[in-house]
Each structure stands twice: as C-alpha cells, then as structure tokens.
Amino acid sequence: MKDWMGKIRTLSIFSFLVMVLTACGKDNLTALVPKGYGAEQSFNVIIISILVMIVVFIVVMAIYIYVVLKFRRKKGQEDQIPVQTEGNKTLEVVWTVIPILLLIIIAVPTIASTYDLADEGEKEDSINVNVKGMQFWWNFEYANEEVQTSQELYIPVDQKVYLNMLSGDVIHAFWVPSISGKMDVSPENENTMYIQAFEEGVYWGKCTEFCGDSHSLMDFKIVVVSQEEYDQWIDGMKNTDPEYTAQSASAQEGQQLFNNNCISCHAIDASATNPVIAPNLADFDNRTMIAGIEHYSKEALVDWIMNPGEIKPGNGMMDAEYLDDEGMSTISEEDVEKIADFLMELKATDEPVDSVKDFREQEGQGN
Amino acid sequence: MSTLVATNKKSFGATLWDYLTTVDHKKIAIMYLIAGGFFFLVGGLEALAIRWQLVQPMNDFVSAGFYNELITMHGTTMIFLAAMPLIFAFMNAVVPLQIGARDVAFPFLNSLGFWLFLFGGIMLNVGWFTGGAADAGWTAYAPLSTTSPGEGVDYYVLGLQISGAGTLMGGINFLVTIVNMRAPGMTYMRMPLFTWTAFVASALILFAFPALTVGLFLMMFDRLFGAGFFEANMGGNAVIWQHLFWIFGHPEVYILALPAFGVFSEIISTFSKKRLFGYTAMVFATVLIGFLGFMVWAHHMFTVGMGPAANSIFAVATMAIAVPTGIKIFNWLFTLWGGSIEINTPMLWALGFIPTFTLGGMTGVMVAAASADYQFHDTYFVVAHFHYVIVGGVVFALLAGLHYWWPKMFGTILDDKLGKITFWFFFIGFHLTFFIQHFLGLMGMPRRYWTYLENQGLDLGNLVSTIGAFLMGVGTIFLLINIVKTTMKNERVGGDPWDARTLEWAIPSPPPFYNFKQLPLVRGLDPLWVEKTEGRKGMTPAEPIGDIHMPNNSFLPFVISVGLFIAGFGFIYQKHDLSWLTLIFIGMGIALGAMLTRSVKDDIGYHIHKEDLQKEAEE
Numbered sequence: 001m002k003d004w005m006g007k008i009r010t011l012s013i014f015s016f017l018v019m020v021l022t023a024c025g026k027d028n029l030t031a032l033v034p035k036g037y038g039a040e041q042s043f044n045v046i047i048i049s050i051l052v053m054i055v056v057f058i059v060v061m062a063i064y065i066y067v068v069l070k071f072r073r074k075k076g077q078e079d080q081i082p083v084q085t086e087g088n089k090t091l092e093v094v095w096t097v098i099p100i101l102l103l104i105i106i107a108v109p110t111i112a113s114t115y116d117l118a119d120e121g122e123k124e125d126s127i128n129v130n131v132k133g134m135q136f137w138w139n140f141e142y143a144n145e146e147v148q149t150s151q152e153l154y155i156p157v158d159q160k161v162y163l164n165m166l167s168g169d170v171i172h173a174f175w176v177p178s179i180s181g182k183m184d185v186s187p188e189n190e191n192t193m194y195i196q197a198f199e200e201g202v203y204w205g206k207c208t209e210f211c212g213d214s215h216s217l218m219d220f221k222i223v224v225v226s227q228e229e230y231d232q233w234i235d236g237m238k239n240t241d242p243e244y245t246a247q248s249a250s251a252q253e254g255q256q257l258f259n260n261n262c263i264s265c266h267a268i269d270a271s272a273t274n275p276v277i278a279p280n281l282a283d284f285d286n287r288t289m290i291a292g293i294e295h296y297s298k299e300a301l302v303d304w305i306m307n308p309g310e311i312k313p314g315n316g317m318m319d320a321e322y323l324d325d326e327g328m329s330t331i332s333e334e335d336v337e338k339i340a341d342f343l344m345e346l347k348a349t350d351e352p353v354d355s356v357k358d359f360r361e362q363e364g365q366g367n
Numbered sequence: 368m369s370t371l372v373a374t375n376k377k378s379f380g381a382t383l384w385d386y387l388t389t390v391d392h393k394k395i396a397i398m399y400l401i402a403g404g405f406f407f408l409v410g411g412l413e414a415l416a417i418r419w420q421l422v423q424p425m426n427d428f429v430s431a432g433f434y435n436e437l438i439t440m441h442g443t444t445m446i447f448l449a450a451m452p453l454i455f456a457f458m459n460a461v462v463p464l465q466i467g468a469r470d471v472a473f474p475f476l477n478s479l480g481f482w483l484f485l486f487g488g489i490m491l492n493v494g495w496f497t498g499g500a501a502d503a504g505w506t507a508y509a510p511l512s513t514t515s516p517g518e519g520v521d522y523y524v525l526g527l528q529i530s531g532a533g534t535l536m537g538g539i540n541f542l543v544t545i546v547n548m549r550a551p552g553m554t555y556m557r558m559p560l561f562t563w564t565a566f567v568a569s570a571l572i573l574f575a576f577p578a579l580t581v582g583l584f585l586m587m588f589d590r591l592f593g594a595g596f597f598e599a600n601m602g603g604n605a606v607i608w609q610h611l612f613w614i615f616g617h618p619e620v621y622i623l624a625l626p627a628f629g630v631f632s633e634i635i636s637t638f639s640k641k642r643l644f645g646y647t648a649m650v651f652a653t654v655l656i657g658f659l660g661f662m663v664w665a666h667h668m669f670t671v672g673m674g675p676a677a678n679s680i681f682a683v684a685t686m687a688i689a690v691p692t693g694i695k696i697f698n699w700l701f702t703l704w705g706g707s708i709e710i711n712t713p714m715l716w717a718l719g720f721i722p723t724f725t726l727g728g729m730t731g732v733m734v735a736a737a738s739a740d741y742q743f744h745d746t747y748f749v750v751a752h753f754h755y756v757i758v759g760g761v762v763f764a765l766l767a768g769l770h771y772w773w774p775k776m777f778g779t780i781l782d783d784k785l786g787k788i789t790f791w792f793f794f795i796g797f798h799l800t801f802f803i804q805h806f807l808g809l810m811g812m813p814r815r816y817w818t819y820l821e822n823q824g825l826d827l828g829n830l831v832s833t834i835g836a837f838l839m840g841v842g843t844i845f846l847l848i849n850i851v852k853t854t855m856k857n858e859r860v861g862g863d864p865w866d867a868r869t870l871e872w873a874i875p876s877p878p879p880f881y882n883f884k885q886l887p888l889v890r891g892l893d894p895l896w897v898e899k900t901e902g903r904k905g906m907t908p909a910e911p912i913g914d915i916h917m918p919n920n921s922f923l924p925f926v927i928s929v930g931l932f933i934a935g936f937g938f939i940y941q942k943h944d945l946s947w948l949t950l951i952f953i954g955m956g957i958a959l960g961a962m963l964t965r966s967v968k969d970d971i972g973y974h975i976h977k978e979d980l981q982k983e984a985e986e
Contacts, residue, residue, distance in 0.1 A: 181741020
C-alpha cells in the first residue's frame with residue numbers, strides 16, 4: 001500500500017504542474033481572463049461559488065481524512081463492536097442550516113447578474129446586430145446600418161452591442177468566452193443578448209450547441225476596434241460595390257470564373273438586401289482567417305475552394321455545382337488561384353484594421 | 368405437482384432454455400448484470416475511441432460523422448444500456464431479499480422488462496451495421512435529430528422506446544414489490560437504505576419515463592411519418608423536445624444516483640460495523656432529492672433564452688438539492704466516525720466515492736448558478752461535472768456493489784487484491800481524465816467537438832485526459848481478469864461472508880430459488896444484526912414451514928420482445944418502401960398474439976410442498 005501513496009503524491013504534483021503550465025489558456029479564448037462585461041459578470045459568480053465550495057470541500061475532507069485514519073480497524077481489534085449511534089439531532093440541524101446559508105451567498109449574486117445580463121433597457125440606443133447561425137458559419141447584419149458581413153463581427157470598444165439571434169437551420173449557440181457567456185441560436189425564437197468588450201483585439205467565438213458534422217469548426221471572431229476605426233469600417237462596408245471590377249489581370253479572369261460559378265450563393269458587396277445563403281465575401285481581404293479556422297493565405301484559400309468538404313465536413317458548399325460527386329473541384333487549380341486573387345482584392349478599407357493585423361501576426365508566430 | 372429442481376448439472380441447451388424462460392428475479396439479475404456489463408464495455412470502447420481522437424489537435428483517427436456517432440452512442444449506451452440495467456441487476460438481486468420476500472410482485476413482468484431492455488439495446492446498436500448509428504447526441508435535440516439523414520436516429524427512437532417500456536415495467540414491479548411484499552415486521556422505517564433508494568428511484572421511473580415515451584413518439588412521427596411537432600416552419604417548436612427530454616432526463620440522473628447512494632449506505636455501514644448514522648434523515652433526504660429532481664429540469668436549458676425569471680427559479684431550485692445531498696455526505700462521514708473501518712475492495716470504492724462525489728456536487732452547485740452557467744454550458748466543464756457525478760457516484764457504486772454482492776449472487780468471492788488494483792487504476796485514471804476537463808471547458812473547449820485547433824492552449828489538457836482514460840481501461844481489464852479467475856476457482860463462501868447486517872445475508876449464497884424457506888420476523892433496523900447481537904445465528908421465522916407458491920417459467924416475454932423488435936424494423940424502413948409494412952404486421956402480430964396467449968391462458972403457478980422442504984432440510 002505504501003508505494004501507492006508515493007505514486008499518488010507524484011501524480012498530484014504532476015497534475016498541479018499541468019495546471020500551472022497551461023495557466024489560464026489562450027488569451028483571446030479563455031473565460032478565465034474576462035475582457036468583456038458578460039464574461040466579467042459570469043466570472044464573478046464563478047469565483048464566489050468556487051470560494052464557498054472550497055470551504056465546504058475543506059470541511060468535508062478534514063472530517064473524512066480524520067475518520068479514515070483514526071477509525072481504521074486495527075490488528076487484534078477485529079472482534080470489537082463499536083457503539084451503535086443512532087444519530088444526532090443537533091449535528092444534523094447544523095449541517096442542514098449551514099449549507100442553506102452558504103447557498104444564499106451564491107444565489108443572491110447569481111440572480112442579480114442573471115437579471116442584469118438579460119436587461120434590454122438600452123437596446124434602442126445601442127448598435128443592434130442580427131446574428132444568423134448556419135451550418136457551419138455565421139452571418140451578421142447591422143440593423144441600423146443596412147450592412148451585412150460574415151464570420152467576423154466588428155464592434156467598437158466599450159460600446160453595448162445587442163445581438164438578435166436566429167438560426168437558419170438547426171440550433172446553434174453563440175459563445176465568445178473572453179467577452180461574454182453563450183446564448184442559443186434557435187430556428188424559431190429570436191434570442192437577444194448584449195456584449196460589451198473592454199479591450200481592442202480579435203476574440204475567438206465558437207458554436208457550442210451540437211449542430212452536425214463540423215460543429216467543432218464553426219468558429220467566428222469578434223473584432224473589437226476603436227470607435228474611429230469602427231466608423232471607417234462601416235463607411236467602407238456601405239460603399240462596397242456589387243459591380244466591382246478586378247484590378248490585376250489574373251483577378252479579372254478570376255472574377256469571370258467567380259461570376260460563372262459562385263455568385264449565385266456568395267455576394268461580394270455588404271448590402272443588407274443580399275439573401276443569406278452563403279457567407280458574404282465583401283471585405284474578404286480583411287478576414288482574420290479562411291473559413292474561420294485556416295490561416296489567412298492564398299494557399300489556404302485555394303485549398304478551401306478546391307475541396308471544402310475535406311476541411312469542413314458536411315458544409316453547404318459541398319453542394320455547389322462546381323464540385324464533383326467526390327466533393328473535388330472541377331475547376332483547375334490554376335483557375336482557382338485566379339478566383340483567390342480576385343477575392344483577396346475585395347476590401348472595405350484600404351488595409352486591415354489594427355486588431356486584424358495583430359491577430360494575423362500572432363497566429364503566424366505559432367507556426 | 369411438486370417440484371424441487373434437481374441439483375445435478377444440466378446440459379447447455381437446458382440452461383439456455385432455463386434463462387430464456389426464467390421468471391426468477393435472481394436469474395433475471397444475472398442476465399441484467401451480463402447484458403449491462405457487456406454494454407458497459409461497448410460504451411467504454413466508444414469512450415476510448417473518443418479520447419484517442421482528441422489526443423492531439425486536428426487528429427484524424429476518426430471522421431467527423433463517425434465521431435458524432437461515437438459520442439451519441441457512448442452517452443446513450445452508458446446511460447440506458449449500462450448504468451440502468453446494472454442498477455436493475457442489483458435491485459433484482461437484492462431488494463426482494465432485503466425485504467424478506469420470496470419473489471417480486473410481477474415475475475412475468477420482470478422478465479418482460481429485461482427482454483424489452485435487451486432487444487431495445489440491440490436495436491439501438493443495429494444502426495452501426497446498417498449504414499450509421501444515431502449521430503444527434505444522446506439528448507437528440509430537434510431539429511438536428513429530426514433532420515439527420517439515414518436511419519441512425521430512427522434506431523435511437525425505436526430502440527429507446529422499446530427498452531424504455533421495459534424500464535417502466537421494472538419500476539412498477541419494484542414499487543409494488545416493496546409496498547406489498549415486505550416480511551412481517553419490515554416497516555417502512557426499518558427498510559435498508561438500498562431498498563429505500565430503489566423504492567424512490569422506481570417512483571421516479573414511474574413519473575419520468577412517460578415523458579420520454581411521449582417525446583420519442585413525437586419524434587418518431589416527425590421522422591417516420593412527416594409530422595412537424597418540432598419543425599418551426601410547420602408551426603412546431605424544437606424547444607418542446609428539450610423540455611420533454613429533460614423532464615425525463617433530469618430525474619434519470621437521480622434514478623441512477625439514488626440507488627448508488629443506497630449501495631454506499633449498505634457498504635459503509637457494514638464495513639464500519641455501525642448502523643447508519645441519522646437513518647431517518649437519510650430516508651428523508653432520499654425522498655426529498657427524488658422530489659426536487661423533478662423541479663429542476665430546465666437548468667439544462669439556461670442558454671435557451673427562457674428569460675431571467677425562469678432561469679433564476681430553476682437556479683435556486685437546483686441549488687436546493689445540495690442540501691439533502693450534503694446531509695447524506697455528512698451522515699456517511701459520521702457513520703464512519705467511531706466505527707471499526709475495514710478497508711477491502713467494496714469499502715475502497717465507497718471511500719473513493721466520498722471525495723469524488725463531493726467534487727461533483729460542488730461543480731453541480733456552480734453549474735446551477737445561471738449566470739455562471741452561461742460560461743459552463745455545453746463545454747468540457749459540464750462534461751467533467753457529470754462524469755464526476757455519474758462515474759464518481761454511479762459507476763463507483765456499481766463496482767462497489769459488484770464486489771459486495773458478488774458472493775450473494777454467485778456464492779464465490781472476488782479476489783480482494785485484484786479488486787484493489789482495479790480500484791487504483793480506475794480511480795487515478797478517472798481523476799486524471801476528468802479533473803483537467805473543468806479547466807479545458809473554461810479555457811474554451813466546447814463539448815461534442817470532433818477536433819480542436821492547434822495553438823489554442825488545449826493540447827496538454829486533452830493529452831492528460833486521454834492518458835487517464837486509458838488507465839481506466841487498464842483497471843477494467845483487471846476487473847475482467849478477476850471475474851474470470853474467481854469463476855474458474857469456484858471457491859464457495861457461506862451465506863454471510865462480510866458479517867453483514869441486512870436480511871439478504873441471512874440465507875445461503877446463492878439463495879435457493881424460493882429465497883426464504885420461512886419468512887423472517889423483522890424486529891428492528893438491520894434485522895440480521897439484531898439477531899446476531901442477541902446471540903442467534905439466523906433470523907427468527909415468522910411462520911411455520913408451509914407450502915410455497917411459485918410462478919411458472921414462461922417463454923412469452925422473449926416472444927413479445929422479439930415481436931416488437933421485428934416491428935421496429937418495419938417502422939423504420941417503411942419510409943423508404945411501403946412493402947416493409949409487412950414487417951410491422953408480422954412483428955406486432957407476434958407480440959400481440961403472445962400477449963393474448965398470456966391473457967387467456969390460466970397460469971396459476973405451482974407449489975413447493977412442505978414435505979419436500981422438510982426433506983431437503985434433513986439432507
């Protein structure tokens with residue numbers, strides 16, 4: 001038995017080290033370093049409940065360790081019969097009342113923050129975004145600006161932004177752990193939540209309601225920018241041109257191919273009247289990533305167009321006409337490269353906002 | 368018409384026929400144990416495949432579609448086909464003995480319940496071989512489930528419907544048995560805790576399973592006959608499925624957990640040689656947990672958008688469950704206090720359970736805090752939480768109960784050394800697997816993720832978790848070795864190898880098929896202990912030796928189940944081709960025909976005559 005104890009000790013040290021080494025996770029993804037109002041509210045309740053629970057755990061473990069060590073049957077006392085205690089009314093009342101008090105300590109802030117996070121009092125004076133979740137991507141429509149975009153939600157720092165969420169197919173859930181807790185995106189009831197970010201940057205969003213094959217790849221980003229950058233970006237988006245003419249020769253050929261194969265589903269301007277069938281490609285050159293999960297590069301974009309089913313199994317693009325039964329492109333790689341050249345010309349502002357530039361740089365370093 | 372079954376060895380065919388037709392609760396217990404154990408291994412292998420897929424980021428061990436089938440079937444199998452039947456195995460093996468009954472109230476129904484469960488379980492798994500198992504999660508949320516292509520979810524719907532009917536029958540049977548068939552003197556407040564928890568769990572089954580039945584019927588109509596109960600653009604509402612599912616699903620947690628508490632109450636009391644501390648409070652807490660279990664289903668739905676009022680109410684109601692659960696934990700600790708604690712394998716599981724389940728309960732309160740749950744919900748934090756509760760509570764209890772009641776069920780005793788090895792591998796592996804998942808969840812890892820991206824800080828945690836899972840697998844292998852070894856050795860033990868306290872230990876191991884020759888007179892809590900402290904070896908009989916009435920064996924439960932099983936395929940495949948309707952008629956014909964036979968045939972059972980019992984006693 002002795003050497004087991006040694007192993008347990010080694011193991012607990014090892015587990016502790018693991019905790020320390022992994023720290024709190026990736027900065028723009030973890031819920032443990034809140035960078036937004038909702039995340040902060042949740043975090044406070046998490047901390048209160050953890051503290052209360054740790055107190056309970058310590059009490060239980062203290063009694064537990066004491067009894068197991070003290071009252072273990074000793075050699076030569078096998079025949080001894082302990083006193084048959086029936087119970088103890090006082091003790092039982094104590095361990096009924098104390099937990100009730102402890103639970104009240106948790107319940108009060110819980111209810112307060114639950115109501116706070118559901119408050120819609122400032123909705124009319126704030127930015128409103130209609131969020132649509134689809135297998136396996138996201139569409140964002142700025143209700144008052146008549147602008148829509150996909151996969152990346154731009155918001156100004158320190159501003160309340162209301163999200164009115166509806167699904168285009170099955171139930172999804174919208175979660176950006178660093179900014180706020182999650183809310184389901186259902187096909188029948190419009191759910192509303194608000195988010196407010198404290199710091200500029202790009203924050204990782206994930207779908208958390210099981211929604212099919214590529215549930216784990218339905219990532220999106222919240223791009224938090226300064227008010228100034230936000231206004232510029234919105235202006236740029238309003239002026240994206242559906243009749244845009246590509247600049248370089250290769251991109252011009254790409255545009256032809258795009259118009260023949262892709263335009264029936266994908267729009268290249270951010271106008272809110274575009275039907276939401278497939279991701280809106282306006283401002284494509286400002287994207288943080290390709291399809292939400294691949295590093296932003298021409299190579300990755302070509303890969304994606306050539307065989308989207310390999311990268312995101314079960315996604316709607318696999319039904320596109322340019323793909324054969326195996327899900328492989330019938331357009332040659334050369335031509336796809338031209339399409340990529342065209343897409344990478346699409347931009348609403350002259351160059352990516354600072355947050356996106358920083359994000360791409362950071363992501364690049366990891367590889 | 369007298370019959371004491373001959374003790375000489377029977378041929379394999381005769382044994383098989385005996386098991387196919389048996390209505391003896393002890394044999395049904397063994398069948399539940401074998402079937403549940405088999406599905407436990409299947410679910411475990413599915414778990415290992417899941418963990419292997421997640422051992423590194425962007426792994427491609429399995430495809431996304433296959434992974435979704437794995438998680439769906441892992442959850443469904445573990446809850447419905449492993450944990451439930453194993454609980455039923457112990458309820459069947461122990462409850463009638465603990466209350467001093469010769470049989471259960473409805474032996475035929477008991478057998479029918481088992482065969483329905485088994486054929487439902489087979490049906491669920493047939494999907495693997497016919498183009499894909501269910502892939503919409505074990506909770507099968509609409510509209511993902513109603514729109515899932517293929518037949519996987521159809522197998523889920525019909526398999527669960529059939530096995531759920533079996534479970535409902537089992538629950539009713541135990542309710543009636545415990546109400547009606549207690550031995551003289553066995554008042555409610557003298558019932559052992561395991562019987563009490565079985566009683567409350569059966570009541571929960573009675574109220575919870577109909578909700579599942581209704582939900583599954585609606586889903587069946589949506590999927591197979593094009594109804595639109597859960598279809599938003601046809602006027603339906605997908606959230607209704609969630610309510611129906613959790614009105615069943617939350618009590619289900621307690622249907623599993625309460626009997627687990629019962630197992631530990633028996634073991635802790637036996638191996639510290641003390642009566643249970645605060646017995647009355649324990650009973651009250653059990654009933655209260657059962658009651659509150661029905662009031663809290665919507666805490667699974669905090670992010671559905673129910674609004675702050677509903678979220679707050681369900682949050683507080685859920686937290687309230689921590690109070691009776693806490694009472695139980697402290698009562699166990701104080702049962703140990705001042706006792707003479709013997710640490711053998713069953714007790715080791717019980718001692719491992721206390722801290723583990725306390726952690727699970729703690730995270731339970733945390734998850735119940737609605738505004739905090741906005742971060743926890745559908746992440747690995749929740750995965751960690753419910754594995755702490757269901758593995759740390761229920762599976763630990765099943766393994767503890769297996770070692771504890773093995774002598775009673777089979778007359779041999781499992782090797783203590785191997786048992787301890789199993790425990791340490793499983794226990795350490797368990798904590799390694801799941802403790803770190805709390806952090807993974809908060810660090811941004813949602814559940815049901817087929818893969819995760821590189822460079823997101825999730826690699827190390829997942830690696831550790833996978834290593835832990837394989838340690839649990841090693842522990843399970845030692846358990847299997849133990850079972851084989853013990854069975855081969857076949858060393859007989861007496862009726863009361865643990866010096867225990869309750870009635871099941873007052874009769875030989877394994878018990879004769881009529882259980883008690885004379886019904887015992889119960890004179891207090893822990894009746895056998897009462898007799899022992901007064902210097903007697905066994906129970907005082909409450910009646911003179913007389914004829915014992917026994918039910919006849921029947922093949923009909925098997926036939927009814929096969930009939931429904933066949934009809935199930937008809938229901939599924941008629942959506943492709945109406946000629947499959949024939950199978951519905953054949954299958955339902957077989958099932959209804961067998962039911963009719965059962966109804967019109969006068970089956971009054973038989974008697975074991977007093978003379979035979981006396982003769983046997985003299986031999």
